[in-house]
Amino acid sequence: MESARLTAKELDEESSAWLCRLGAGDGERRAAERELHARLVRIALAEVRRRSASTPVTGPELDDVAHQAADDAMFAILAKLGDFRGESRFITWAYRFVILEVSAKLGRHYWRSPPVALDAGQWERLPDRFGIDPARHAEAAGMLAEVRRVVDEELTAHQRRVFTAIVVDEIPLDALAARLGLRRNAVYKVIFDARRKIRRALVANGYLEEPGLEQR
Amino acid sequence: MSKLERLERFLRTDPRDVGCDEAMAILHAYADLVAAGEDAAGRYPGVAAHLAACGPCGEDFNGLLLAVGDG
Numbered sequence: 001m002e003s004a005r006l007t008a009k010e011l012d013e014e015s016s017a018w019l020c021r022l023g024a025g026d027g028e029r030r031a032a033e034r035e036l037h038a039r040l041v042r043i044a045l046a047e048v049r050r051r052s053a054s055t056p057v058t059g060p061e062l063d064d065v066a067h068q069a070a071d072d073a074m075f076a077i078l079a080k081l082g083d084f085r086g087e088s089r090f091i092t093w094a095y096r097f098v099i100l101e102v103s104a105k106l107g108r109h110y111w112r113s114p115p116v117a118l119d120a121g122q123w124e125r126l127p128d129r130f131g132i133d134p135a136r137h138a139e140a141a142g143m144l145a146e147v148r149r150v151v152d153e154e155l156t157a158h159q160r161r162v163f164t165a166i167v168v169d170e171i172p173l174d175a176l177a178a179r180l181g182l183r184r185n186a187v188y189k190v191i192f193d194a195r196r197k198i199r200r201a202l203v204a205n206g207y208l209e210e211p212g213l214e215q216r
Numbered sequence: 217m218s219k220l221e222r223l224e225r226f227l228r229t230d231p232r233d234v235g236c237d238e239a240m241a242i243l244h245a246y247a248d249l250v251a252a253g254e255d256a257a258g259r260y261p262g263v264a265a266h267l268a269a270c271g272p273c274g275e276d277f278n279g280l281l282l283a284v285g286d287g
Contacts (some may be wrong), residue, residue, distance in 0.1 A: 002242065015244055043283045050279060088244040092251075095283040096244040099276050130223040147223075167226075173272045181273050185236035188270055191228055199227040203241055208224060 015090035022081060036077070039091070040070040040098045047102045054172070055106045056113045065109060069101035075102075107174025115171045118179060119161065123148060123168055143207045150201045155194055162190040224272035230269065239273050249278045 011019070021032035044066035052058070057065060063214075076097050084093055116122065126147070132140045151160055163173045166187070177187045201209040239246075239262075246263050249256035257264035267274045 002238060002262050043286070046286065047279045047283070050282070051275070088248040089284075092280070092284050093244045096247075096280055099279045099283060100240065102279070103272060103276055130226070132220065132223075132226050132261065139238065143220060143223070149229070171260075173270075183237070184272060188236050188273075192235075192269075194226045194230045199229070202227070208227075 011086045012089055015086065018090040018094075019081070019084070022078070033074070033078070037070060037074050040094070041067060041072050043095055044070040044073070044098050044102055047099055048106070051102070051106060056115065057106060057109045057111065061109075065105045066102065069098055069105050073098035073101045081183055084134055103174055103186065104178070107172060108178040110172060110175035112177060114175070116171060117166060117208070118169075118171065118176075120169050121164050126168055129167070129170065143202065146205055147198055150198045151194070154197055154201065159190050159194050162187055163194045166191055230265040232262045232265040233269055234266050236266070236270060236273050239263045239266040239270070240276065243273075243277060245279060247277065248283055250281060251284050 018032065018036070018167050021028050024030070024032070045063065048055075048057075048062045048069075052062060055062075064189050077094050080129045084090060087093075126144055127134070127140060148149070151163055153162060162176065165176050166173055173191075174184060176182075177184050180187070193207075199208065242260065242263060246256050246267075248259055249259065267277050
């Protein structure tokens with residue numbers, strides 16, 4: 001695992017100061033917590049705005065998501081302070097929590113007003129999904145038909161459902177993970193395996209020529 | 217550009233890809249290396265491969281990098 005190669009560096013001055021203040025007596029600790037929380041809120045608000053085009057959540061609800069993400073990140077940071085090993089600056093480690101909270105919360109909120117239903121299976125939109133010019137749809141039809149054949153005949157029911165939701169219907173991966181009660185990594189693994197299986201079939205049937213990275 | 221290049225690229229998998237869990241576990245270290253102009257992809261090729269292939273993790277990385285730059 002690449003994470004095993006992480007090495008704790010000597011802490012930089014700012015990181016040391018954060019740890020010192022967050023571990024200090026009541027007054028100083030509370031001041032440090034307030035300062036950190038204010039930073040988390042600022043980062044969360046910026047992050048939800050950056051992602052606003054790709055979520056149906058809007059307006060005050062988006063700000064609520066940011067504040068909830070900052071609160072939950074703050075709680076997790078304080079609970080895991082002892083896990084900080086100095087692999088990065090402290091503030092980068094802390095910001096990771098709030099960014100991941102924003103991701104997870106927006107994924108869950110997607111289903112309040114989803115633009116497409118789960119299991120819609122909009123296969124007719126697949127050419128647009130891959131930016132294929134309408135004038136060339138006929139040329140691409142054979143390859144896309146093979147993709148669908150593999151999905152229908154060679155993927156398991158679970159793989160087929162996940163692939164269709166993510167790739168065909170463009171449901172965000174985090175939203176699907178939240179809906180199915182799965183971790184992001186589990187959904188990604190399904191898609192990864194499906195991509196490999198489909199590619200092998202396309203190569204075997206002459207639609208693709210070169211072996212690609214999977215053969216290395 | 218091939219008319220099907222996006223589909224071909226999407227189907228191409230990288231065996232170095234470490235997956236979401238491992239990439240997210242060291243995202244902070246990776247982001248600091250990138251922010252410092254160091255060769256993060258050379259040091260963590262599996263994370264780089266994952267961030268290039270996984271939209272949500274790539275978005276998280278972009279957000280973290282912006283946050284770090286913002287102070």
